[in-house]
Amino acid sequence: MEESQVLYRHTMVDIPEHLLLKTAEARAKALGISVEQALAEMRGEAEPTKIEKEPDVIEVTQIEVEVKETPAPAAEVKETPAPAAVVKEAPAPAPEKSNGQVPTEVDFAPETKVTQRLLTVVKAKPIQKPTSEPVDKVNTWPHLMLPEFISLMAMTAFLIFISAILQAPLLEEANPNITPNPAKAPWYFLGLQELLSYWDPQIAGVMIPLLIGVAAFMAIPYIDRNKENKPSKRKYAIMLWTFFLAGAGTLSLIGILFRGPGWNWTYPWIDGVWFDDLLDWVHFE
Amino acid sequence: MKNEKIKFRDRLKDISSGLGESLKESTLWGSIFRPGSPFRKGYSDSPRNRSYVVMNNVLYHLHPVKVKRHGVRLSYTLCLGGLSFFTFIVLTITGIWLMFYFRPTEMAYVDIQSLQTSIAFGSLVRNMHRWAAHIMVLVVFLHMSRVFYHGAYKAPREFNWVIGVILLLLTLLLSFTGYLLPWDQLAIWAVTVGGNMAGYTPVFGAQVKFALFAGLEATEATLLRFYVLHVLFFPFIIVIFMAIHFWRVRKDGGISGPL
Structure with a gap:
C-alpha cells in the first residue's frame, strides 16, 4: 500500500492535458480533495495527501431478501400485515431482520480506495521508425531500362542517318598564311564571338565566360535559396534562365547566320551562309 | 512429300x-x-x-532497383542525361576507331582525306564522330536547362549541379580540342579565334595563349597538344567527374521531384 501511494511524477511529463485532468478528477474524488489540489499533487507541486486508513472491505454476508416467507416475530410486529402490504414493503425492511446488524451498503469500490491510476501514457508509434515518406516507385526493370534502351537505339539510328546524308566539312589544308574572312569559332562559341564585336575583348572574351559562364553557373544553387521546385513558385528564377537562353540563342544565331566577311551583317537568304559547319547542309537542300 | x-x-x-x-x-x-x-x-x-x-x-x-514513378515518364527528363552519357560512349567508340587512321603531325590532313576516300566506313565514322560531338554539346546544355527548370539543383543536390557545370565545361573543351584535329582551314582558324579570346585573360593572357598553342600561334605543335588533350587528358578527367556525378544522383535521393 505504501508503495502504491508513490506518485510517478517523472512519468507525468508527457501526459496530454486532458488525460491529466481526468486523472486528477478521479484522484480528487477518491481522496476527497479538490481537483486543483490533486492536480498540484500529481505535478509534484504539493505534498501528496496521505490516505488515513485502509478502506473497509465489507464482507458480503447473507442478506435476507426473502421476507415474504419468513414470518415476522410476534414481538416485533404487533400487527400481522396483510400479505399484499408485506410484499410491497419487502425490500426496505429486510436489513432490520438480519439479527440487528447495522451495515447496509455493499461497498464493492469504496470511494477512499484508489483503484486506478494513470502511470504514463505511451504514445502510439511503430516499432520501426520510417525515416522518409513512402514514395510511389516502379521497378527499374523494365519501366526505366526499356525506354532508356529504346531512346539509345533511336539516337544511334538518328546519328547513323544524319552521318549518311550530311558530310562533315573538310576544307583546304591548314595554312597559317591565308586567313579566311570571316574566321569563325565553333558554333557554341559564336555567341561570345558576337559579343566580342561589341565589347572590349577582356570583358566579352574572358570576364563574361569566366564570371558568368563558370562562376555564376556554379553558384546558382547557393544563391537561389528558395526551396520550392514548383514552377509557379519560382517565376523569377525561371524568367532569368529563359532570358539567358533567349539571349545566348539570339547571339549565337546572329553569329552563325548573319555575320559575313569583316563580321558585317549579312542575310543568309541573300548573301549566303558563312559557316562552314553548315556547308553540306546548305548544299544538301 | x-x-x-x-x-x-x-x-x-x-x-x-x-x-x-x-x-x-x-x-x-x-x-x-x-x-x-x-x-x-x-x-x-x-x-x-x-x-x-x-x-x-x-x-x-548505375540504376537502383526501383525508381520514382514520375521520373520514368519520358516528358520529365526527355532522357537528356542518359543521352549525354550515351553520346559520350558513341564518341569514345568512334574516336578510338578513328585513332587507328590518324597521326597528329603534318600528315593529319592527308590522313583525314584518305580516311574519307579509301577506308571502309571511314567517312561514315568520321561524320558520326563529328555530329555526335555537336549533339553532345547541345544535349548536355539542354540537360542543364531541364535541371534548372525543375529546380533540381536545390538541396541536397547543390554540389551535383556544380559537378554538372564542370562536365559542361569539359564537354566544350573536348569539342574544342577536337575541332583542330582535321587540320584544315576551318579547324586552324576556329582554334585561332578561340585561342586569341583566351589570350585576353587579364594579367597572364600571353602565358595562357602560349600554353594553349604550344607557341605563339596555331602550329603542328598545337595539333599534337590538342590531340593528347582530346584523346587522353580530357576524357580521363571527364570520366572521373561523370562517375562522381552519377554516384551523387543516387546518393542525393535519385531523380528530383515530383513537381
Missing part, C-alpha cells in the same frame, strides 16, 4: 530448341548470367525477378 517436309522442320525445331535448352543448362551459361538474369533458364516475370534483373547486373552501379 509435304508431310515429310513438315516432319523435318519439326525435327529441326526440336533439335534447335533442345540445343538452346542444354546450352542454358550448361555451367558456362550459368556462370556468365547471374541468378535473376532474364537470359537464365527458368526466368519468369515476377516482382522478385524484376528486382534481381537490376541487382545482379553490372548496371546496378
Whole structure:
C-alpha cells in the first residue's frame, strides 16, 4: 500500500492535458480533495495527501431478501400485515431482520480506495521508425531500362542517318598564311564571338565566360535559396534562365547566320551562309 | 512429300530448341548470367525477378532497383542525361576507331582525306564522330536547362549541379580540342579565334595563349597538344567527374521531384 501511494511524477511529463485532468478528477474524488489540489499533487507541486486508513472491505454476508416467507416475530410486529402490504414493503425492511446488524451498503469500490491510476501514457508509434515518406516507385526493370534502351537505339539510328546524308566539312589544308574572312569559332562559341564585336575583348572574351559562364553557373544553387521546385513558385528564377537562353540563342544565331566577311551583317537568304559547319547542309537542300 | 517436309522442320525445331535448352543448362551459361538474369533458364516475370534483373547486373552501379514513378515518364527528363552519357560512349567508340587512321603531325590532313576516300566506313565514322560531338554539346546544355527548370539543383543536390557545370565545361573543351584535329582551314582558324579570346585573360593572357598553342600561334605543335588533350587528358578527367556525378544522383535521393 505504501508503495502504491508513490506518485510517478517523472512519468507525468508527457501526459496530454486532458488525460491529466481526468486523472486528477478521479484522484480528487477518491481522496476527497479538490481537483486543483490533486492536480498540484500529481505535478509534484504539493505534498501528496496521505490516505488515513485502509478502506473497509465489507464482507458480503447473507442478506435476507426473502421476507415474504419468513414470518415476522410476534414481538416485533404487533400487527400481522396483510400479505399484499408485506410484499410491497419487502425490500426496505429486510436489513432490520438480519439479527440487528447495522451495515447496509455493499461497498464493492469504496470511494477512499484508489483503484486506478494513470502511470504514463505511451504514445502510439511503430516499432520501426520510417525515416522518409513512402514514395510511389516502379521497378527499374523494365519501366526505366526499356525506354532508356529504346531512346539509345533511336539516337544511334538518328546519328547513323544524319552521318549518311550530311558530310562533315573538310576544307583546304591548314595554312597559317591565308586567313579566311570571316574566321569563325565553333558554333557554341559564336555567341561570345558576337559579343566580342561589341565589347572590349577582356570583358566579352574572358570576364563574361569566366564570371558568368563558370562562376555564376556554379553558384546558382547557393544563391537561389528558395526551396520550392514548383514552377509557379519560382517565376523569377525561371524568367532569368529563359532570358539567358533567349539571349545566348539570339547571339549565337546572329553569329552563325548573319555575320559575313569583316563580321558585317549579312542575310543568309541573300548573301549566303558563312559557316562552314553548315556547308553540306546548305548544299544538301 | 509435304508431310515429310513438315516432319523435318519439326525435327529441326526440336533439335534447335533442345540445343538452346542444354546450352542454358550448361555451367558456362550459368556462370556468365547471374541468378535473376532474364537470359537464365527458368526466368519468369515476377516482382522478385524484376528486382534481381537490376541487382545482379553490372548496371546496378548505375540504376537502383526501383525508381520514382514520375521520373520514368519520358516528358520529365526527355532522357537528356542518359543521352549525354550515351553520346559520350558513341564518341569514345568512334574516336578510338578513328585513332587507328590518324597521326597528329603534318600528315593529319592527308590522313583525314584518305580516311574519307579509301577506308571502309571511314567517312561514315568520321561524320558520326563529328555530329555526335555537336549533339553532345547541345544535349548536355539542354540537360542543364531541364535541371534548372525543375529546380533540381536545390538541396541536397547543390554540389551535383556544380559537378554538372564542370562536365559542361569539359564537354566544350573536348569539342574544342577536337575541332583542330582535321587540320584544315576551318579547324586552324576556329582554334585561332578561340585561342586569341583566351589570350585576353587579364594579367597572364600571353602565358595562357602560349600554353594553349604550344607557341605563339596555331602550329603542328598545337595539333599534337590538342590531340593528347582530346584523346587522353580530357576524357580521363571527364570520366572521373561523370562517375562522381552519377554516384551523387543516387546518393542525393535519385531523380528530383515530383513537381
